[in-house]
Amino acid sequence: MQDQLAALLAKASAELPALATRPEFEAAKARYVGPNGELTALMKQMGSVPKEQKPAVGKLINETKTALQAQLDAxxxxxxxxxxxxxxxxxxxPTLPSPDRGLGTLHPLTLVREEMTRILRKVGFSVVEGPEVETEYYCFDALNTPSDHPARDAQDTFYLPESARFGNVSKKSPHEKYLLRTHTSSVQIRTMLKGQPPIRIVSPGRVYRRDTTDATHSANFHQLECLYVDKNVTVRDLKALLDYIFASLLGKDTKTRFRPHYFGYTEPSFEVDLSxxxxxxxxxxWIEIGGCGMVDPVVFKDVGYDPEVWSGYAFGMGLERLAMLLYGIDDIRYFYQNDVRFLKQFA
Amino acid sequence: MKLSRSWLQDYVDLAGVSDDDISRAITFLGFEVEALIRTGAPKLENVVVGQILTRDKHPNADKLSVCTVDVGPAHGGVRTIVCGAPNCDAGRRVPVALPGAVLPGNFVIKESKVRGQLSAGMMCSAKELTIAEDAQGLLLLSGEPALGAPINDVLPAGDTVFDIEITPNRPDALSHLGVARELAAWFKKELRYPDVSFTPAKIAAQPRPDLLKGVRVTAEKDCPLYTATVVTGVKVGPSPEWIQRRLAAVGLRPINNIVDIGNYVMLEYGQPVHAFDAKKLAGAEIVVRHAADGEKILTLDGKGRALDHHMLVIADAQKPVVIAGIMGGENSGVSADTTDLVLEVAYFKRQSVRSTSKRLGLASDSSYRYERGVDVHSLEEAAHRFIDLILAHAGGAVAGPIHAVGTLPPWEREITVTPAYINEKLGFNVPADEMRAALERLELVVTREDPTENRGPAWTFSIPSWRDDLERPIDLVEEVVRLHGTEKIPSSVVTAPGLVGNDDAIVLFNRAVASALVGAGFHECVNYTLRSAKEVAAWATPAQTAALALANPFVEDQSHLRSTLVGGLLESLALNQSRGVAASRLFETGRVFLERKGQLSECVAVAFVIAEETGERSWRAREAADFYTAKRHTGTVSALADIELDRQPTALIAEGSDAARAWQAGHAATAGNIEHGWTASFGLVSLAHLKALGITGKVYAGFFAIVSEKVSAETERRGYKPFSLQPAALRDLALVVPAATSAIDVQKTIAKHARAAAGNAFALEGVEVFDVYTGKGVPEGQKSLAFALTFRAADRTLTDDEVNAAFNKVQADLAAAGYQIRK
Incomplete structure (x- = not known):
């Protein structure tokens, strides 16, 4: 018995470490400790062991069992x-790149627009949208642009045929023509007609000029325009806004200056330079960056605001121009070609 | 407009003011300086006239000479100068830069040794003095100028030309006198008007009805005042050198004294004038009338012009001789043998000149000024100045009184303003006396001054006739801030309210879309709104394409408004492919124009494209996109507009349908309907269309558009629905249905029956498609859709029996409804 147990253990230590798969293991396990296993068979012989040897053999069997189990576990x-x-x-x-798709990117015009609206939001301006197809009233008449003004020429402005009908661009009078807005200032008028002061809005958006496309001109481009209407708004407030915007955008050492200019819908009017x-x-x-001025009383009268009570300022600029300055882009056409090598650079 | 500094100095003393300071003044007066051009010799110190006495070859250099030069006793007499110019011959007088002189380009002249020979100065070429491009040798001075004389005394004075932009509100500044007035105000100097000596009282010669019987104006509305003066016995020749020089400086070619003087007066006063050869006026009369339709004129630019009855002309008894205010005709122009003139100075209405100029596509310096507005109240003065200069420089005499037909509109305008008002608008303080002085320097005259309680004096200013742009007190605020200096506007802190309104719903939608699509790997693009007819026609019906056309496109490939954003994105894909740049996922947000209720509607839209062929290779392949990728991203976008795409009726794009021109039939679908506010299309772009665009590989795309006013920012806050913590019971169910059956419809039907079968005892939690099968065991033209049904009770574990009972009932109900259940 003793010898048999020792032999069993020796056989197991030789066989078990060589097992490679789970089925082999299960088979081996059954062979040793299964109901018909060799150890089980030896244990069954316990009955035939003389009584006086029983404790010793029993101990030996237990030891063998423990040792075998350890080998099986191993x-x-x-x-x-x-x-x-x-x-x-x-x-x-770990050095290989991930084959999974990375994040996409926002267009630089979106990045610049969002940065500007974030800066403006901090001082109370919220973003409004307006239609890109406009009527003569909102784009010109209400902005004090007389009917014989050159900007209204079919040479400079895109018009839709007289037969064109738009379901969701309202006309002031039935005889107006539809056109593609030449500036985002039309949104000022729609906003003022819709509500009452105080008003603090920024309207970024796409505008159209009948222009030859080259490195600095494009048939459509984007503007961003601010309008503030309240009591006692002054030229000084306007300057403060411009100083704030460009210091936020370009750092504290940034300076702005005003040069007198002319726009039909502001008086006085200025061009803005920045340094x-x-x-x-x-x-x-100094780089010219936009135009601004105090809202002309004529515009207020037209939208039904009393110019004796309300005053305000407006500021507008081109987003492509700003993006070109900020990023050092030298051709406006790159914004519209969407070469992915360009698009990926700004995120 | 170009302005000559020397010309401006006739009217305002600018001595000691640098060109840069003038340029700055013009800029801050509100006229942008586009260019500053210097002509002639600049101011040169220590450059004097010298005479070469001797010339010897330099001992150490072949091409150099050693000269002795006499620069006059005041500068130390004779000195030695080494010179490289070939023409430094003895006897010649030349400019000599003495040590200490600084030539243009910051070239400092010092006494130095040149190849071992001392040289005490430099003899100069015209190029070194920047008066000519030519560097061929020394500038030789003719006329024996005094030795030692400063070179600026000898050379013609240089000039500076300012090319400036005049804003449309300031036609008064389209003249030297007008800009001089501004500069005088800026520099606080006096404005000197030209000395006009002609008066009608001085006319000595008798009228010459043989040259001009009279003037008739039949179009008083377009020509309120016409004056004509006969001058006889003039001699046509070159105009004086100073007139030629000034005209040339501002970009006008001198022609002859008569034409040049006309131009001179226009550039001086801003009033266009015209001279006819009197002998060429048939019938010796002038008629100001509208042209007859079909009348023709050969204008001075050598082109024939067909006229019509809208156009104002100056005619003689037979024919038009001038297109009024725009350009003269060849038939009446001044030529070398002209001896008698008719001088025209007239007031033509700006609308008339403008419309004629536009109709003819013909503009001139004259029409430009009339269109913007000429100060008609300076007309008489300009006319007299014209006569003065003609008599002085072409001789002759005025024959008979000036023919004048019509009257000037009256001019009287006053504006009352207080210093308090101006300071309130400015937001900073400009002293009252500074304001008043500034306005007075612009020739606004205080006609009344009334005290007010606490707003300072109420000044009533009379406005000069050339400042038609000043109408209201606010206009005077601008004048004050201009002359105060816009650079002096003090800085301050923005005052902002505590509450900010919401951004527009469209902005919020676009932001959310951009963020979601960027997260899914799409690059944002921006394409032109205006597309070619060809591209638009691929995406819209012929009728819609026609409705999207502009009235006046500028270029052929940008003639139509876009009805989709996919067209632009495909163009971007093609561009990237052609450049060999990997581009797989692109998107755009923007406005499109869609037909709705028989009209166009401006819509907020989003589109994306996913290209199969990117040229990009990866070391490990990933699963390729398919129709359902496009559907997923379209659904992501629509969900941001509160539209759950998976629950919307969706139709396959069928062969031969309109949509199948751009989308691949059988592999693309549409959902929604713009008539109800939104529409979506997604799937595979037509392979034929891609081929036509030169794009290789398949492209999946998605497009979502919503009428702009339907984009809503107000998302409802959803209520909480309790959910069960008990285990779920799952059952699978497959139905065999015709291949064209909508999976959503089947799913909805199953859900309806399952909900009914579960009743109040427990709940149906979900029905999801998990398998679609066609092939063996499923008849041709049919498909098997397998759904997983999830049941759950709120309060207990469901027993098999109750779930089976419900499930059997679902199957029985479906079978009763005509569905074939696949076992």
């Missing part, structure tokens, strides 16, 4: 590890 653990390793496969190469130390591809001390 074999199982080894097989499980091997199985896990097979499931994992070889180690990854900043770290704009790429700029070698002039």
């Amino acid at each position: 074999a199982l653990s080894r097989i499980e590890s091997a199985e896990l390793a097979a499931r994992l496969g070889p180690a990854v190469d 900043a130390s770290h704009l790429p591809k700029v070698n002039k001390p």
